[in-house]
Amino acid sequence: MSNLVYLVPLFPLIGFLINGLLRKSLSKSLIALIGSGAILASFIVSLVLFFNVKSHGGEVVSYFNFINVNKLVVPFAFQVDQLSSLFLLIITGIGFLIHLYSSAYMHEEENEHYGRYFAYLNLFVFSMLLLVLGANYVIMFIGWEGVGLCSYLLIGFWFKNNNYNYAAKKAFVMNRIGDLGFLLAIFWIIAKLGTVSYGDVFASVSKLTPTDITTITILLFVGAMGKSAQIPLYTWLPDAMAGPTPVSALIHAATMVTAGIYMIARSNVLYSLSEVAQHLVAVIGIATALFAATIAIKQNDIKKVLAYSTVSQLGYMFLGLGVGAYTGAVFHVMTHAFFKALLFLGAGSVIHAMHHEQDIRKMGGLKKYLPITHITFLIGCIAISGIPPFSGFFSKDEILAAAYEHSPVLWGIGVATAGLTAFYMFRLYATTFLGTFRGTHNQEYHLHESPSAMTIPLIVLAVLSVLGGLVGVPEVLGGHHELHQFLSPVLTSEVKHESVHSTEYMLMGVSVAIAVIAILFAINKFSKKPELRDADGFGKVLENKWYVDELYDNIIVNPLNNLGAFFKNIIERKGIDGIVNGVGRLVTYSSRQLRLLQNGLVGGYILFMVLAIVVLIFIWINDNFIFSFFSKHF
Amino acid sequence: MPIQYYIILALALFCIGVVGVLVRRNAIIIFMCIELMLNAVNLLLVAFSKMHNAALAATNAQAGVEGQLFVFFIMVVAAAEVSVGLAIIVMMYRNVHSVDVNFLNRLKN
Numbered sequence: 021m022s023n024l025v026y027l028v029p030l031f032p033l034i035g036f037l038i039n040g041l042l043r044k045s046l047s048k049s050l051i052a053l054i055g056s057g058a059i060l061a062s063f064i065v066s067l068v069l070f071f072n073v074k075s076h077g078g079e080v081v082s083y084f085n086f087i088n089v090n091k092l093v094v095p096f097a098f099q100v101d102q103l104s105s106l107f108l109l110i111i112t113g114i115g116f117l118i119h120l121y122s123s124a125y126m127h128e129e130e131n132e133h134y135g136r137y138f139a140y141l142n143l144f145v146f147s148m149l150l151l152v153l154g155a156n157y158v159i160m161f162i163g164w165e166g167v168g169l170c171s172y173l174l175i176g177f178w179f180k181n182n183n184y185n186y187a188a189k190k191a192f193v194m195n196r197i198g199d200l201g202f203l204l205a206i207f208w209i210i211a212k213l214g215t216v217s218y219g220d221v222f223a224s225v226s227k228l229t230p231t232d233i234t235t236i237t238i239l240l241f242v243g244a245m246g247k248s249a250q251i252p253l254y255t256w257l258p259d260a261m262a263g264p265t266p267v268s269a270l271i272h273a274a275t276m277v278t279a280g281i282y283m284i285a286r287s288n289v290l291y292s293l294s295e296v297a298q299h300l301v302a303v304i305g306i307a308t309a310l311f312a313a314t315i316a317i318k319q320n321d322i323k324k325v326l327a328y329s330t331v332s333q334l335g336y337m338f339l340g341l342g343v344g345a346y347t348g349a350v351f352h353v354m355t356h357a358f359f360k361a362l363l364f365l366g367a368g369s370v371i372h373a374m375h376h377e378q379d380i381r382k383m384g385g386l387k388k389y390l391p392i393t394h395i396t397f398l399i400g401c402i403a404i405s406g407i408p409p410f411s412g413f414f415s416k417d418e419i420l421a422a423a424y425e426h427s428p429v430l431w432g433i434g435v436a437t438a439g440l441t442a443f444y445m446f447r448l449y450a451t452t453f454l455g456t457f458r459g460t461h462n463q464e465y466h467l468h469e470s471p472s473a474m475t476i477p478l479i480v481l482a483v484l485s486v487l488g489g490l491v492g493v494p495e496v497l498g499g500h501h502e503l504h505q506f507l508s509p510v511l512t513s514e515v516k517h518e519s520v521h522s523t524e525y526m527l528m529g530v531s532v533a534i535a536v537i538a539i540l541f542a543i544n545k546f547s548k549k550p551e552l553r554d555a556d557g558f559g560k561v562l563e564n565k566w567y568v569d570e571l572y573d574n575i576i577v578n579p580l581n582n583l584g585a586f587f588k589n590i591i592e593r594k595g596i597d598g599i600v601n602g603v604g605r606l607v608t609y610s611s612r613q614l615r616l617l618q619n620g621l622v623g624g625y626i627l628f629m630v631l632a633i634v635v636l637i638f639i640w641i642n643d644n645f646i647f648s649f650f651s652k653h654f
Numbered sequence: 655m656p657i658q659y660y661i662i663l664a665l666a667l668f669c670i671g672v673v674g675v676l677v678r679r680n681a682i683i684i685f686m687c688i689e690l691m692l693n694a695v696n697l698l699l700v701a702f703s704k705m706h707n708a709a710l711a712a713t714n715a716q717a718g719v720e721g722q723l724f725v726f727f728i729m730v731v732a733a734a735e736v737s738v739g740l741a742i743i744v745m746m747y748r749n750v751h752s753v754d755v756n757f758l759n760r761l762k763n
Contacts, residue, residue, distance in 0.1 A: 621756055622755050622756075622758075623675075623676055623677075623679070623755070623756070626675055626676055627676050630672055630676065
């Protein structure tokens with residue numbers, strides 16, 4: 021097994037190099053073949069690794085010493101265990117489907133940009149694999165930065181549009197703020213324990229004081245906030261929708277944004293020792309879930325709705341992590357990857373059919389034009405709404421049940437958010453697919469179902485969205501929760517369920533009932549008469565995302581810009597430039613004056629010579645006095 | 655005679671020479687002033703030579719003759735230098751019909 025691990029990230033790296041270097045000379049079909057083939061190869065190796073882990077357990081494979089300074093040794097090592105092999109499958113499996121989808125979706129691009137796109141995508145998969153495979157925090161950090169870079173490159177993929185570049189920069193900067201927290205946490209661990217390998221760190225937690233653990237976990241969580249778009253660093257994710265839709269599906273829904281969940285699940289030993297950090301994670305998670313869900317209700321851009329939905333679902337996962345339901349959170353990562361990738365790809369299919377129209381108010385009635393997209397999108401909506409037996413139900417229910425044991429208030433907000441989720445998803449569904457078509461005649465004439473390279477991933481993901489939850493059927497419903505058993509060697513700090521069955525039935529019943537009511541209400545409200553006007557009153561606040569972007573602009577961005585302008589205009593222009601130019605002007609001026617001394621009259625020269633000699637003689641005579649004067653005062 | 659008299663005389667001659675070089679414009683006068691400075695130094699040389707060897711002079715009539723020899727040597731060299739300098743002045747007069755040194759300022763620019 022150990023001789024296979026390195027192949028997993030190697031294939032995408034090779035794909036990246038080939039596509040990146042030869043993008044101008046390869047044909048489009050060859051580029052797509054290399055790009056997708058690399059991920060497929062990784063997926064096959066991942067499958068082998070997964071079954072190996074399943075039967076033999078995990079192991080750490082060390083290749084060489086990445087850093088070796090004094091007592092600190094950071095090995096370049098991969099850790100293949102239950103948690104990372106599960107993520108490997110999600111990343112390479114969904115990654116492959118999205119590569120396949122991209123080959124059709126991006127087909128209008130020129131050859132060179134087509135190659136660039138696949139190169140970035142492969143580099144992203146490579147970085148993401150490094151992130152989850154790394155056996156210590158440093159290797160994870162390399163992948164962590166790599167995915168951030170690829171996210172930046174792909175959001176700004178259409179770099180001729182300046183707004184997209186701003187969105188890319190925003191995403192990068194916000195991620196960097198989080199990364200600083202992550203980096204500080206790593207330094208803290210190194211300072212206290214002298215090692216960053218997961219095994220060593222978790223084995224020696226007893227050496228850490230409670231303050232250390234709390235600080236480390238909170239700093240790690242700051243990193244997770246940036247990467248996984250939690251309050252207060254979430255605003256980059258909706259803007260990240262500037263990138264191509266498959267990128268949104270892969271990076272900003274299924275994989276990269278779940279890196280924060282992976283990191284905390286990986287560090288569950290640390291988190292379970294810090295009450296404060298767990299509370300913080302849970303509160304931030306549920307607050308983000310509710311907050312983003314309220315914004316999603318009033319968005320009219322099909323991708324923006326999904327983006328806020330992603331933020332909201334990520335909040336759920338953090339809620340799960342915060343209340344100790346690590347399996348639930350990882351389970352939700354998996355199911356969310358299925359149905360959110362499905363929804364994004366479905367949205368991509370709609371956008372493709374509508375010729376890059378993203379406003380749902382100009383759609384409607386697409387049911388009969390895009391039958392496959394419609395069915396699969398509907399499945400995704402049901403899955404995310406948490407209707408049994410679709411996958412979203414099981415994972416969301418597990419988190420909510422754990423939250424209920426922790427505090428009924430968290431559960432109440434969680435269920436309310438679930439209701440909002442169902443509502444906005446079916447608002448989106450009804451406005452897009454039901455009713456009558458509201459676009460132009462030209463668009464209507466050209467409406468068509470997407471090619472099979474796009475519909476096959478949709479179908480596969482739809483099947484996964486339906487069946488994906490069955491790996492985690494709780495005992496109360498007669499299952500064994502295979503995922504829980506599978507992950508238990510890694511997630512050792514999992515809080516055990518102790519609630520009685522009747523309570524669990526009640527919890528499930530309430531959340532499902534609320535979701536169903538919300539769905540029926542949304543379909544009833546929006547299928548016949550979608551809201552086409554701009555919202556007013558409170559709706560306007562929601563449509564403008566609670567004015568959080570404006571708030572950030574006013575309290576952070578603008579003061580920084582003003583400070584920058586001050587430094588540029590006053591300090592730089594007047595101060596630094598003034599000194600530099602002043603020295604130049606002084607030399608010019610004084611040399612112009614001194615030039616007049618060279619008047620060609622021998623008498624003048626001799627006069628200066630004589631004066632100089634007199635001065636020198638004076639100095640020579642008084643040298644003792646002068647030297648003592650200087651040595652005394654300087 | 656005390657050595658101070660020689661020094662003061664030499665200093666006076668030297669200063670006259672310096673001032674003459676500085677204030678006069680006539681090349682011949684400047685030249686003469688330079689000679690004046692040269693001879694002031696010569697005077698000092700021979701005076702110091704005499705002073706340093708005063709103790710030996712009682713027994714040895716040859717004592718201190720090196721300084722005087724140097725002075726003669728300098729005078730010979732100075733005579734050669736004078737001939738060159740005068741030749742330059744003659745050439746200058748032939749070219750610009752003047753011996754005013756301020757007239758020769760074309761190197762200024």
